[in-house]
Amino acid sequence: MKSFVRASWAVAEKDLRIQFRLKSLLLSMVVFALLIQVLLHFSFQANPAALEQMAAGLLWLPVFLSTLLGIGRLMAIEEPEENWEGLWLTPADPGAVFMGKMLGSLALVALVESVSVPLFFILFNPPVPQSFPLLLVTLLLGTWGYVSLASFFSVMARMSRLGDLLLPILLFPVSIPLLLGVVRLTQMALFPTMPGQEGLWLAVLIAYDVLFTLLPVLTFEYLLEV
């Protein structure tokens, strides 16, 4: 377990070091998320009454799309010098390599959220959230599940001939339960009038996160072997 954590941390630290040094990917993701947020603001300005129904989607859409934009590039740093092979040849558990890649990506997406989510509140000016803790937990669980799934499918897509083109085709259908969960929970966190069932949706989200964290960790060895 100790070596698993150590290897995961080494991979995540390496990815973050490279990305913070280059800056281009992180900046692209942040700017892309901000642009989508602003475009959505202009699109829904004419109909503020629809905000209550749309707010959760408006909060998450920039995060999902900027993750989709950046995740392929995050995985691509292993390709120029065939570094996937280099990682495969280390004694580290391949699951730990996946976990490291996922945690590195998660940190970058969290940084994007730290800019995009406050901008959502500034632009759309929704009422003060009913439950800040629920909103934070939803952001954490939703981002974790989505980034884990996107990381796994991104590696899978890059191993195929279609490359990044395959990523949305794989990612969007499988992420539907997650999207439903985060949108419902975000609505409940934002608006007091929304009906409850937080427990049910949190359970769905946790189960989804556990499944799509364990599955890549356990099967990453076979993916790298392809």
Add this chain to the structure above:
Amino acid sequence: MALIGPNGAGKTTLLRIIAQLTRPDEGRATLFPDEPAMRRRSHARRALGVLMEGSYLYEGMTVEENLRFYGSMFSLADLERRIDEGLARVDLAGVRHRPVATLSKGMRRRLALLRAVLHRPRLLLLDEPFDGLDRRSVDMVQQWLAELAAQRCTLIMISHDLSWVAPLCRRVCLLERGQLVQSWKEDEIPARLWTEGYGPWLGRGRR
């Protein structure tokens, strides 16, 4: 051991199969078959060093950061000392804080070799280890590999220049179309192989 042969003979494929990077179409390759502990993936990986065409280095990190990263993946205890000694050995101590992207091809090759042996493997697989090196670097690497071989590290090398690898090898194997055509011990290497290359032996594997 040196693997020689024309392009497409299967030298790199054989090396990749030994390194368990490629699955063979039939049969299987087992590393250290007499040692049950080596059936565990992590144990076998610790005993294996690999230098392929790709350097496995990260251009966005410095020389030292790359070595630290791989050292931590192998959980090496005395990493600092190994890095210091290794960089001095391949004459890269002066560029330890430079990003890999700024290194010349020869410097990268030497660094890639250092990365491959940082964990002191028992079996070292080298695909064209002298590729991109100048004469002085070839001598340096040859001497280093000879020292590793003397420390009971088994070397399996591919090189297009027999004169670079033969002094380090006890056996030279000629491959053609995935088949072993001929094998010579160090004291049996025929003079024709040096003067005429391996051409005279080719074609036999097809009959």
